[in-house]
Amino acid sequence: MNSFKQKLNAIGNSYLEDSPDYNQLKETTDNFKELLFSWYQKKFGENLDRENIENENGTAIGPLWAAMCLEDIARTKKFICGIAKAIEQNRNKKSPIKIIYAGTGPFATLLLPLFQKFEDLNIEYTLLELNPISFSVLTRLLKDLDFSNLKISLIEADATKFKLSLNQFPDVCISETMQNSLDKEHQVAIFQNFFEQSKPETIFIPEKIELFIAKRVYNNSSLSTRAQKIQKVFELSKQSFIKTGKEFPVVKTTISKNELDENEDLVLLTLIHVFQEEKILENESGLTIPKTIFRQPIKSEFVIYSQYEIGANPKLNLNFSIPN
Numbered sequence: 001m002n003s004f005k006q007k008l009n010a011i012g013n014s015y016l017e018d019s020p021d022y023n024q025l026k027e028t029t030d031n032f033k034e035l036l037f038s039w040y041q042k043k044f045g046e047n048l049d050r051e052n053i054e055n056e057n058g059t060a061i062g063p064l065w066a067a068m069c070l071e072d073i074a075r076t077k078k079f080i081c082g083i084a085k086a087i088e089q090n091r092n093k094k095s096p097i098k099i100i101y102a103g104t105g106p107f108a109t110l111l112l113p114l115f116q117k118f119e120d121l122n123i124e125y126t127l128l129e130l131n132p133i134s135f136s137v138l139t140r141l142l143k144d145l146d147f148s149n150l151k152i153s154l155i156e157a158d159a160t161k162f163k164l165s166l167n168q169f170p171d172v173c174i175s176e177t178m179q180n181s182l183d184k185e186h187q188v189a190i191f192q193n194f195f196e197q198s199k200p201e202t203i204f205i206p207e208k209i210e211l212f213i214a215k216r217v218y219n220n221s222s223l224s225t226r227a228q229k230i231q232k233v234f235e236l237s238k239q240s241f242i243k244t245g246k247e248f249p250v251v252k253t254t255i256s257k258n259e260l261d262e263n264e265d266l267v268l269l270t271l272i273h274v275f276q277e278e279k280i281l282e283n284e285s286g287l288t289i290p291k292t293i294f295r296q297p298i299k300s301e302f303v304i305y306s307q308y309e310i311g312a313n314p315k316l317n318l319n320f321s322i323p324n
Ligand SMILES: C[S@@+](CC[C@H](N)C(=O)[O-])C[C@H]1O[C@@H](n2cnc3c(N)ncnc32)[C@H](O)[C@@H]1O
Pocket: 059, 060, 061, 062, 063, 065, 066, 067, 069, 070, 102, 103, 104, 105, 106, 108, 109, 110, 128, 129, 130, 131, 134, 157, 158, 159, 160, 176, 177, 178, 186, 190
């Protein structure tokens, strides 16, 4: 597995380059995928399972879909860079740097290319995965790669409920268990669980996810036209949790009579602040594709009440109050 490790290191370095062009990023991502999938084929000789797992906090996507997330180039690059910066920020810590990675998928894609880069640091990694197949594939991969010089605990567990040992506050807490608009998956419930077990300096990756009601021209084929924000309706961050606690506020948005032109619709816009300057903007990734929420030729004022809800179908609930 030495050549696997060398390739992995090269892939990590390439993602961390300051401003690689698209072709380089695409090539790096293709190489990463090829490396992981060909290892998997050799070991298991079958296709990765596709079954999602549904529970009271939403959907945990199946191993194949989780593995395919790496193909979302901007997402993968920005998360890897954000995580590296968060680790660098802890470099001079005297006690071990504690990192939680909640929802690894079968390949721990967002950390795997960084393990060797930071092997000189005293890091305790806790990797959590709910899906038993993803968990067992990753167990095998880590064993094959023989990272015995690193402190990695891989645990099959639900990260929305997992309790850390007393006073084991994480320094960095990573999770990418989301879709655009924070629909369906566990991101918010996982954030909530670890926020309650964090310290003020804990860095969450992403550090902030924002949802906005916005308007855009819907028959415009140009992806470069940005939706125009009308109002922020939800924020997932340490600051927002400190302000509002577990009770997500109801936000009222008034759409005035002449707000929407005939060819404009309302969308829910997702923006992801991974860490520091690593941000995923509109349409840069599948995670930030705006979702249409309203397209009607209404010419009077109306109101939208928004509130995030954790549950079997987590989402931002939208209630429209439209005059007759
Ligand atoms: C979107 S995939 C991301 C995979 C990988 N981390 C990446 O970024 O490429 C989310 C992964 O998180 C896992 N997951 C979702 N909810 C979880 C939970 N509550 N606890 C542990 N793992 C979870 C899913 O099973 C899936 O493997």
